[in-house]
Amino acid sequence: MAAPLLSVRELTTVIRTEGIEFEVVRGVSFDMYPNEILGLVGESGCGKTMTALSVMGLIPSPAARIAGGDVLFGDRDLVSLPEREMREVRGDDISMIFQDPLTSLDPMFSIGHLLTEVIRRHRSVSRSEAEAMALQALAEVELPDPETRMSQYPHQLSGGMRQRVMIAMALMLDPDILIADEPTTALDVTVQAQILDRLLGQQRRRGMSMLLITHDLGVVAAVADRVAVMYSGEIVEQAPVTQLFSDPQHPYTQGLLRAVPQTRHQRGALHTIPGRVPPPQFVPPGCPFSPRCSQALVRCWEEHPELVPENGRHLRCFNPQPLTPA
Amino acid sequence: MRYLAGRTVYMLVILAISSVAVFYAIRLSGGDATAARLPASATEADRETLREVLGLNDPIYQQYFTYMGRLLSGDLGNSLTNNALISKMVIEHGRNSIILGAAAFLLVFVVGMPLGMLASVRRNTFTDQGIMSLSVAGMAVPNFWLALLSIWLFASVLGWLPSAGCCEPRQLILPAIVLAAEGTALTVRMTRSAMLENLDSDWVRTLRAGGLSETRVIGKHVFRNALIPIISLAGLRIGQIVGYALIVEVIFGWPGLGQVLVNAVLRRDYPVAQFFSLVLVVMVVLGNWLADLGYLAANPRLRKT
Numbered sequence: 348m349a350a351p352l353l354s355v356r357e358l359t360t361v362i363r364t365e366g367i368e369f370e371v372v373r374g375v376s377f378d379m380y381p382n383e384i385l386g387l388v389g390e391s392g393c394g395k396t397m398t399a400l401s402v403m404g405l406i407p408s409p410a411a412r413i414a415g416g417d418v419l420f421g422d423r424d425l426v427s428l429p430e431r432e433m434r435e436v437r438g439d440d441i442s443m444i445f446q447d448p449l450t451s452l453d454p455m456f457s458i459g460h461l462l463t464e465v466i467r468r469h470r471s472v473s474r475s476e477a478e479a480m481a482l483q484a485l486a487e488v489e490l491p492d493p494e495t496r497m498s499q500y501p502h503q504l505s506g507g508m509r510q511r512v513m514i515a516m517a518l519m520l521d522p523d524i525l526i527a528d529e530p531t532t533a534l535d536v537t538v539q540a541q542i543l544d545r546l547l548g549q550q551r552r553r554g555m556s557m558l559l560i561t562h563d564l565g566v567v568a569a570v571a572d573r574v575a576v577m578y579s580g581e582i583v584e585q586a587p588v589t590q591l592f593s594d595p596q597h598p599y600t601q602g603l604l605r606a607v608p609q610t611r612h613q614r615g616a617l618h619t620i621p622g623r624v625p626p627p628q629f630v631p632p633g634c635p636f637s638p639r640c641s642q643a644l645v646r647c648w649e650e651h652p653e654l655v656p657e658n659g660r661h662l663r664c665f666n667p668q669p670l671t672p673a
Numbered sequence: 674m675r676y677l678a679g680r681t682v683y684m685l686v687i688l689a690i691s692s693v694a695v696f697y698a699i700r701l702s703g704g705d706a707t708a709a710r711l712p713a714s715a716t717e718a719d720r721e722t723l724r725e726v727l728g729l730n731d732p733i734y735q736q737y738f739t740y741m742g743r744l745l746s747g748d749l750g751n752s753l754t755n756n757a758l759i760s761k762m763v764i765e766h767g768r769n770s771i772i773l774g775a776a777a778f779l780l781v782f783v784v785g786m787p788l789g790m791l792a793s794v795r796r797n798t799f800t801d802q803g804i805m806s807l808s809v810a811g812m813a814v815p816n817f818w819l820a821l822l823s824i825w826l827f828a829s830v831l832g833w834l835p836s837a838g839c840c841e842p843r844q845l846i847l848p849a850i851v852l853a854a855e856g857t858a859l860t861v862r863m864t865r866s867a868m869l870e871n872l873d874s875d876w877v878r879t880l881r882a883g884g885l886s887e888t889r890v891i892g893k894h895v896f897r898n899a900l901i902p903i904i905s906l907a908g909l910r911i912g913q914i915v916g917y918a919l920i921v922e923v924i925f926g927w928p929g930l931g932q933v934l935v936n937a938v939l940r941r942d943y944p945v946a947q948f949f950s951l952v953l954v955v956m957v958v959l960g961n962w963l964a965d966l967g968y969l970a971a972n973p974r975l976r977k978t
Contacts, residue, residue, distance in 0.1 A: 405881055438884035445882075450875040455897045455973060465883035500973045516883065 351378035352556045353402070353441075353524055358416035358426075360394075360401045362627065363409075369627035371397045373580040374416070376654070379524060382554040384547075386571030386588070388561060388603070392624050394580040395560045396446075399526045402558075403443055404433045420524075439469040442517035444546075446529040448509035452501035458485075458512055459497035462519065469520055484519035485512065488545050507538035511545065518549055525550065528560045543570065564607050568592055576600045579624055579635035586660040596660065596667040598640045604670070634665070642666050676975060680965040684958055691954045696737050699947045740947075750944045752937075759948050762933060767952070769839060770918060770929030773852065776845055777914050780853035781860050786903065788857075789864025794891060796869065804861060811858025816917055820851045820924040837926035848925040852917055856910045863906060867899035874898075904971045908964025912957035 360372035372394045379385055387395050400406045402418050404425060418425040420440070425433065445451045453461060462481035463474065472480070478497065485493035488511040501509055510530065517525055530546060531539040547570055550557045559571060567574055568588065575585040576599065584597035595601045602620040622639040625631065631638055637647040644666050654663045711719060724730050728739055743750065749759035792804040814822075827847060828836035838844045871877070872895055880890045919931035926932075930949055937945035969975050 403882060405878060434884045434886060436884070437882055443882045445875060445879060447875055451879045453876040453880065453894050453898070455894070457973075461880075464889075465880075465885065468884050468889075502974045513879070516879075 349380060352381050352420070353379040354417075354419040355379075355398075355402060356417045356419065358398065358401055358418065359414045360397055360406060360411060361414045362397075362411045364628075367628070368414075370414070370630075371411070371580050371627050372401055375577075375580070375582055376416075377575050377582065377585065379556045379558060381523070381556050382551075383572045384550065384557045384559055384570055386559050386561065386567035386574040387577060388564060388567055388574060389577035390562060390624050392626075393577045395577055396528055397580075398577070399443065399528050399558065399560055403437060403441065403526065404428075404430070405437075405443075435469070438465055438517075438522075439520045440522055441524045441526065442520070442522040443526040444510075444513050444517050444528065444530045447533045448506050448513050449533065451513060452509055454501050457498050457500055458504070462497075462512075462516055465516060466519060480519060481515070484515040487518070487549065488512075488515045490515065506534055507542060510534060510538075510542050514542070514546060514549070518553070521553060522555065524556045524558070526558045526560070529562070530559075531566070532561070532563070564603060576603070579630055580627065581635065581663065582654060582661070583636065583663045584661065585654075590660060595670055596662050597636075597664050598642055598668070599636050601670045602639075634663075642668050676969060677966070680962060684962040687958050688955065691958065692741065692951060693737065695947060695950045695954060696740065697733070699943055699950070700733060744948075744951075749948055752945050753942045754937075754940050754945075759945060762945070763930070763948070763952065766928055766930050766933050769927060770922070770931065772840065773845065773848055773922070773927055773929055774911075774914050774918060776849035777852035777856070778910065780849060781856035781910055781914075782903075782907070784853070785857040785860025786864050789861040790868055790891075790896065792861065792865045793868035793872065801865075805865070808858040808861040811854045811861075814854070816851050816854060817920050817924060819854055820848075820921055823847050823851055824924075837924075839927050844925075844927075848921050848927050851925075852914055852921045855917070856913055859906075860903065860910070863903055864899060867902045868895055871895045871898040901968065901971050904967040905964050907967060908960040908962070911960030911963070915953050915956045915960070 355375060355377050358372055358375045359370055361368040362371050363369075375394075375398055377385065377387075387398065389395050397406065397411070401413055402425065406413065413426050416426065420436070423432075425436065428436070452458075456464075459478060459481055462484065463477040466472065466477040466480050467474070470477070470480075482493055482497060485496060490496055490508060490511045496504065496508070496512070501512075504512065510533075514530070527546060531542050534542060543566065546557075549555070559567070561567060571588045573585065574588050574591045575582045576591075576597065577583070578599050584591065584595070584600045586596075591600065592604065595604055599620070602618075605618040606620065608617055620639055625635060625638070631648070633646075633648040633650055634640070634643070634652050637643040640647065646665050650665070652663045652665050654661050711723060728736055731739070747760070749763070751758055752762065788804050788808075792801045795801045824836045824847065827834045834847055835841075835844050836847075868891075872891070877890060877895065880894055885894075915931075918929060919935055921927070922929045922931040923935050930952060934946060934949040934953070936942075937949060
């Protein structure tokens with residue numbers, strides 16, 4: 348495989364509450380390659396968004412800080428990069444799409460103004476050149492009637508249209524890497540497929556590397572090349588998408604897959620994983636999943652498992668068992 | 674446009690109602706209007722004649738319409754005490770009031786907004802706490818006391834500024850600051866909380882993700898959003914300044930509308946008191962109307978699509 352475009356190494360992010368620091372991202376490592384989609388899945392509160400924000404250098408300061416690890420991008424480490432240089436990277440080399448398009452655009456400025464401001468921040472082009480670039484970006488995500496939209500304000504656009512604007516904004520400067528944090532979660536189901544389609548089309552066309560954060564396993568199965576499963580701030584299993592779905596090894600991954608409703612086979616109640624993700628201040632000392640795990644050994648309660656590579660898969664489990672039909 | 678028309682109609686209705694209220698209130702205040710015009714030795718017959726001439730025996734609603742009719746045709750009448758033309762008094766004293774009021778209004782925003790922004794950016798630091806303590810003081814200290822205190826300190830003790838008078842720039846400084854104190858304090862708080870509220874918005878993260886600098890994000894985008902509540906309360910500041918001007922003008926001997934009004938009331942000079950009260954009402958109502966306009970101009974969500 349080619350050299351990774353972005354390499355996250357042992358990234359650890361802490362949040363400080365009332366003077367005590369908690370790790371919300373714990374030693375997360377993954378690589379991103381050109382023309383590839385890496386899916387990052389897990390329950391709410393497992394640290395997916397914090398991981399993405401840490402890569403972008405956008406974690407809320409001073410409440411949170413990166414306590415360790417590297418984010419290697421080319422020959423630079425984004426973690427130690429001065430803020431001034433990091434700003435050059437953001438929106439240009441690496442860009443991000445957020446979950447809620449309704450609140451993610453400044454309501455006081457027109458779409459055209461917001462887009463051209465970012466363009467002119469990174470490119471020394473005239474106002475009219477920037478407008479042409481913005482217009483083209485809006486056309487590429489198939490926003491209807493882009494000329495009119497340029498002069499409209501966010502409140503005049505529907506949620507789906509606003510998310511297209513967000514995608515256009517993220518893609519207009521041709522980034523190497525796109526981080527999409529639950530890009531379709533807040534949208535109507537009918538619009539979700541359209542938006543995902545636009546996003547994928549653009550990713551393939553540009554040969555971009557994409558980190559797709561979602562809790563929708565169906566989306567991951569359909570579009571991702573590789574999948575990393577996060578639990579309690581850690582990656583517990585990472586594998587190529589077919590391998591992960593056909594042969595999940597970590598009990599948490601298995602639980603997630605079983606929880607997906609199967610309309611053809613199953614009747615009765617949906618499968619759930621008992622318990623919930625431990626809050627960062629109460630992570631158990633051994634494997635963080637052990638209290639919810641049906642196959643936990645004594646060792647799982649006492650020792651913290653490492654992420655071990657094996658046959659192109661990374662697994663963090665002492666006692667993996669093959670998936671048994673529920 | 675409908676919003677604007679609605680607010681304008683609303684303003685006119687308020688004006689009409691308050692003109693009636695002012696007219697009745699003056700008449701309710703008691704006292705004999707002829708006492709100011711006639712010597713004490715005048716007979717009851719003389720007074721009755723004067724009342725008839727002044728129309729004081731007509732039904733009160735008729736007096737109101739006669740008065741409003743004259744007002745609208747530009748005849749403001751004369752002062753009872755020195756027979757001066759009220760129209761001339763308004764122009765002369767109104768100019769002074771506008772100078773003082775405008776100076777205070779400017780101070781409120783030129784000082785209040787930057788301090789509020791600074792406090793929000795330096796949230797929970799010594800700077801923030803210092804600014805907020807000052808603003809609490811600014812709201813808590815009654816302005817007549819602040820006026821006396823500032824005269825004592827800057828005029829008597831330090832001798833830097835004159836204690837009273839009109840109308841040199843040096844004489845404007847103290848009354849303008851005192852008049853602006855409470856509005857400035859409120860503006861500081863409002864700016865700070867509006868900035869903080871917007872700093873936590875999702876779209877701030879979007880702008881940062883686009884690589885914009887903090888100066889841009891905060892100075893342009895967050896501030897632009899914070900302006901909406903500030904502008905919508907700017908009109909109320911006008912009303913506040915107009916109200917406080919009564920006291921401040923009297924203390925600092927600043928010959929403005931407020932001072933004339935206070936004197937007119939004390940001397941039972943009804944035509945003057947009535948008209949100047951109306952002027953103050955008009956200014957307050959107009960201030961609110963301007964605030965509505967500003968709110969409309971500042972908020973694209975209210976503009977017609």
